[in-house]
Each structure stands twice: as structure tokens, then as C-alpha cells.
Amino acid sequence: MSHSVGDSMPFVLECVSCFRMIRLISLSGLAAIGMAIIVIPTAEAVAAVQDQSIEISARQQGLVRSLSSMRQSLLKPEDESNFNKKISRQYKTLLSQGPNLSATADKEVMTQGLRYRIYRATDPQVQASPFLMGQALLDIRRELNSCGSLILNKSSKERFREEVMVLAHGLLLDLLKNNLDARMFALAILNELEIRSKGPDQPRTDILGKVPETLQQVISDADAKVPDAVRAAAAVQVRKFLEKTDALPVVQMQLGSALRTQLARTDTEVTYQKTLIEALCRVSWPREIVGQATPSIFDALLKVVADPNRDISVRCMAARGFGRIGYDSDINFDVLAWKVAQLAVQAGEKFNEDPGNPDFPFCGSDLYLAFHHLDADEAKDPKNIKGMLNRAPRSTVVKDAYQLILKIVGPMLAASGEPVPAEDLQAVKDWTEKNVPADLKFDAAGIPVPK
Numbered sequence: 001m002s003h004s005v006g007d008s009m010p011f012v013l014e015c016v017s018c019f020r021m022i023r024l025i026s027l028s029g030l031a032a033i034g035m036a037i038i039v040i041p042t043a044e045a046v047a048a049v050q051d052q053s054i055e056i057s058a059r060q061q062g063l064v065r066s067l068s069s070m071r072q073s074l075l076k077p078e079d080e081s082n083f084n085k086k087i088s089r090q091y092k093t094l095l096s097q098g099p100n101l102s103a104t105a106d107k108e109v110m111t112q113g114l115r116y117r118i119y120r121a122t123d124p125q126v127q128a129s130p131f132l133m134g135q136a137l138l139d140i141r142r143e144l145n146s147c148g149s150l151i152l153n154k155s156s157k158e159r160f161r162e163e164v165m166v167l168a169h170g171l172l173l174d175l176l177k178n179n180l181d182a183r184m185f186a187l188a189i190l191n192e193l194e195i196r197s198k199g200p201d202q203p204r205t206d207i208l209g210k211v212p213e214t215l216q217q218v219i220s221d222a223d224a225k226v227p228d229a230v231r232a233a234a235a236v237q238v239r240k241f242l243e244k245t246d247a248l249p250v251v252q253m254q255l256g257s258a259l260r261t262q263l264a265r266t267d268t269e270v271t272y273q274k275t276l277i278e279a280l281c282r283v284s285w286p287r288e289i290v291g292q293a294t295p296s297i298f299d300a301l302l303k304v305v306a307d308p309n310r311d312i313s314v315r316c317m318a319a320r321g322f323g324r325i326g327y328d329s330d331i332n333f334d335v336l337a338w339k340v341a342q343l344a345v346q347a348g349e350k351f352n353e354d355p356g357n358p359d360f361p362f363c364g365s366d367l368y369l370a371f372h373h374l375d376a377d378e379a380k381d382p383k384n385i386k387g388m389l390n391r392a393p394r395s396t397v398v399k400d401a402y403q404l405i406l407k408i409v410g411p412m413l414a415a416s417g418e419p420v421p422a423e424d425l426q427a428v429k430d431w432t433e434k435n436v437p438a439d440l441k442f443d444a445a446g447i448p449v450p451k
Helices: 002-022 043-068 079-097 104-122 130-145 154-175 180-190 210-220 228-244 249-263 270-280 296-305 312-323 333-353 360-371 376-380 396-414 422-434
Strands: 194-196
Touching (some): 079 104, 104 154, 104 180, 130 154, 130 180, 154 194, 154 210, 180 228, 210 228, 210 249, 228 249, 228 270, 249 270, 270 296, 296 312, 333 360, 333 396, 333 422, 360 396
């Protein structure tokens, strides 16, 4: 069984990934919380967990409604007419040809044009129409992308693009103090502030240096009136930023710090926790730069994996991170693989109580991807090989744990409603009990793995 499951897994996981995308969080609400798969022995405990989740969800929805109700248009009544009749043509010409923005008149035209394009997102009439909001987003994206398109000299083009992106960033900061729609609009634009775009001689995109700092500030915002939906939208943009760029290690760890702090909270919804983990999984640097060189991202994920009060789907997603975040040769994957096998047993037990639950294929895929690469590129990327099997190819413990978890992962991914056979579940459980690591520290500077 193990062999056939392993061979067919990449195709199955492609299907699971599609469904995961379909079921991703709605960043304007965060209303749904996946409590259905939490199995607790007593009716009183079930009621307590459900009451807490309802309270958390209700509070977040209230914050969303409150922020959505703000009406603070940054546009003046005459701004649209002035743009269309006076500066539209000049603005677009300057945008493509690249003026010297030290010229006062040119800079003023550029600022007015960007202000109109960006501030449109605060207009109540525009916000009331999904079509108009979509058009506003398309307009500014298209114009930022075309910035300096007619400048032939590469260095001149990059200098001009940086000047324009700095202007746009300052205006986007105004939107981040506005209502929910405006903040979502601004966050969706931040990763468009590109200085250099990916191309034949440019393997990665370079984004304005102020962008990660802004994203970190949004996620870390201490204002209790800011809904997690806003922080979640920023976390999504952190994930995209890390995917697009070769961020400096110090920048990665600063972003990771903001994400870790939010993940440590106990008053958040499941969908938000998963969004944070998805972003953390893109951090490719393994250790803190400032102070003690702790494997802080591993530590944060391990705390989630080991927390029995967390939703099982969140714990499995955190386990996936062991095979995907940045690592080095000091990480002992034997200990982490043992912990994932132990988690697989717990997930299998919960699965057997509700084998038809649609969340479990995601649990199965996450447990699998903790060990295995998704495609050939992930197995040979010299900078960041994916999967504990590839990261510790000589480890007998990792190989044994992988073969055993397939007994549990297979039925989850099959989604046939059939439970994990009792003998298979017991076999994995027996292995974890007989193979408790003598040293439960996966790293000299990391936290111990709880039994």
C-alpha cells in the first residue's frame, strides 16, 4: 500500500492544492472557522470550544463591519474632472517616457496623477461597485507596470521607477489609515512597487525597500480595533513578496517575527492561523540574524504542532513547514520526523471519527509534504530543497517515519469516507512509542520537542 500511495501522491496533491485554493480565506470577512473536525471527549468541552470560536468569530466580524462603515473619501469633487481634462495625457506621457522628477512641474503632475488613481479607492461610489473597484485596481497596476517603459537606459529606468514607487508608496500609506476596502486595495498594490522586474537577466523581482517594512507594521499593528482580516491580507502579501524577491536575511527574519507573534495568539480564527503559516513557509533563512542564532521559525511551528488545543488542520499545516522553511545542517530532522509521525497518529484518530470531513485531505497533503517534494524542482533546488526526505537523505528515522505516515495519509487523500485501518494506525502509534528520541532537542539553540 505504501508504495502505491507514494507513487501516485504528486498527482493527488495537485488536486488537493486546487481545492485548497478554492477554500482559501475570504479576506474581507474571516467569518468561517473550521471547528467541525475538533474532537473532544465531553459534551461540556465541545460546547466550551464552540462558544469560544463563536465569540472570536463574532468579535472579528464586528471589527470588520466597523472598519467597513468608515466613509472618508480622500478625493475632492473636482479631482476626476481635473484629471480627465487637464493632466491625464501629460501624466501618462511622463509615466512612460520618464521625466526628471526633480523638475517641480513634472513631479507635481506625476503626484496628482498617482493621487487620483490611488485615492479613487476611498470614493464611496467606487467602493459600492465591485466593477469600479476592480477597474481602479487594474488602472493603477497597469500604470505602475508601464512606468518608464520607453526609457532605454537600464539605470535611468530603474532610478525613475524608484522615484515613482516612492511617491505611490506614500499615497498608499494614506489608504492604510482609511476603511477596510481602502486598506485591502493598498495592500494589493504594495507588491506592484517594483524597481526591477523579473526577466532574462534578472532572476528575481526587486521591490521598493519600504514595502516589507510597511507589511510588517500592518501585521504588528497593536490597535485592537483593527480586524485580523487586514493583518491576514498583509500576511498574504508577505508570502507573495517572499516568493517574488530575494529578500535579505534580516528582512526575512523581521517579517518572520511579525508573523510568529501573531501565530502565537490564542484568540484567532483557524483561517487566519493558516494564512500566517503559509507566509512563514516562504521564509528561506533558518536563523535569527540579531542576537542568539535561534531557529525561530522552526520553534514557532513546533509550538503549533505540539499544541493539542490547536485545530488539527492547523497543526498539520505547521508540520508541513518543517520540510519547506529555510534550514541548515544543524537541524536534526530525526526528531522532527518523529514528532510529525506522532502528529499523524493524532490526525488519523480524529479522521477516523469523521472520515468524510472535507478538511482531512488537506491534513493528509500537509503531512506528506513535510517529508516529500511536490515536484522535481523542489528536490533539486540547491538553495532550499523541500521535504525532510531530501533534507536528511541518509536518515533511517526520517525514511521510516515517512513510510509509516503513508498508511494514514493515503485514506485521508482518498476522501472515500473509509477510515484508516485500525492495524495501520496502531502500527504507526507503536513505532512512535518505541522510538522516542533520546535527545528531544532538534537543534542546539532550539526548543525541545515535547513528548
